[in-house]
Amino acid sequence: LVVDVDMTGLPVSPTSKTYEGAAFRFMQKETGKGYKLTCAYTGGELGEVLGGLVDPGSAHCATRLIDLLLLIEKRVGSPPYSLHKYRANIEQLVSNARKLECRSRFRREEAHRARKPQRQAVLERRAHKLDTRAQLLQEKVADSVRIADSFDALRSSNPYRAILIRGDAGFGSIDSITLLLDLGYDFLLKGYSPHTARNLAQGIAENEWIPFNPATSVAELGTIQLPECRYPIRTVLGRSKTPKTKSYQYFHLVTTIPKKVKGPVELLKFYNARQAIEAFIKTGKNVLNLKHFRVRNFYGIEFTLMLGLLAHNFMNWARRDIFAGTPLARMGIKEFVEQAMRVPARSDHLGMDTLITLFPETSLYAQALVQAIERKSSAQLALPFATETRKNNGVFSFS
Incomplete structure (x- = not known):
């Protein structure tokens, strides 16, 4: 893939x-x-x-x-x-951190034995720099272990x-x-x-x-x-x-x-x-308007962007599964949004149902949509909510 x-x-x-x-x-x-x-x-x-x-x-x-x-x-x-290569790299980082800690201890011991204050100050600064490098490596090790555990958890059950x-x-x-x-x-x-x-x-x-x-x-x-x-x-x-x-x-x-x-x-x-x-x-x-934000809260922006990505996928799934064998299966996202999704129709609300009347004679897109609905059943739509489609004298009811 x-x-x-x-x-x-x-x-x-x-x-x-x-x-x-x-x-x-x-x-x-x-x-x-x-x-x-x-x-x-x-x-x-x-x-x-x-x-x-x-x-x-x-x-x-x-x-x-x-x-x-x-x-x-x-x-x-x-x-x-x-992940043996990745974990071997973690072990190398741990080894490098330990070497830096040993060098830092050696510098501090040298500073303790030094007689001149200037020499002591120089050795203390070197030891401090080594400690800082060792601490950064330890933080990198902790992050790498967390990452390896995350991948291991996925790969233990993933195909x-x-x-x-x-x-x-x-x-x-x-x-x-x-x-x-x-x-x-x-x-x-x-x-x-x-x-x-x-x-x-x-x-x-x-x-x-x-x-x-x-x-x-x-x-x-x-x-x-x-x-x-x-x-x-x-x-x-x-x-x-x-x-x-x-x-x-x-x-x-x-x-x-x-x-x-x-x-x-x-x-x-x-x-x-x-x-x-x-x-x-x-x-x-340009078509799904991902660059135009409706909100200014960060998580609100993230949510609207994810909805845009989901809309893109849904239209591609629809072209592949619902509209296969019709002219709608060959069109791009732009044509799908600007033409196919704007066919003339009449919507009537009857209780819990919404009756949508399509007019196939008005456009090729409406004809293709009617053909697709006639050939497909609601059981093929893997949506997270119940959908029922009924036809009665040219009127398609979606509930």
């Missing part, structure tokens, strides 16, 4: 003081004030949003990766791997599911790559640092570049050790010629996908398929 991940900014007025939790950070193409929405999305015909995380505008996508992975595993299952995470450069830091490898995920990520890509390009001969399109070419680097990464990882280098300066901009893709499965050109094409989540975000903002 390929899961695309992305974070988008939801700006508000930079001078507003009433939006709870809004903070300044990079919003689209400029610095602004607002919130961040991090989403996990499965493309293809299903096009389902697995969930979203709402944060103040100062949040970064790399800091939300763990929570996003937990959300994904709750929805679709867990990779068929244990196994092969999951590939596909994300842009915001998720492509060395820490994120290491985390995904420790947790047993497959992934395809754009590297975070363009400086790293430029350095890697220095060792590539011109004849090693493979054309992807007139402006872009790629080169296979194979499985290499990236700076500060604990594991060797397959890396594909790319370059694009800028139209104005005619110079090259470099990027790199890191992945667990073997070369025999996807070559460098196929890999870049597969990465570009993540445009599906970018299209979903654009549709969510």
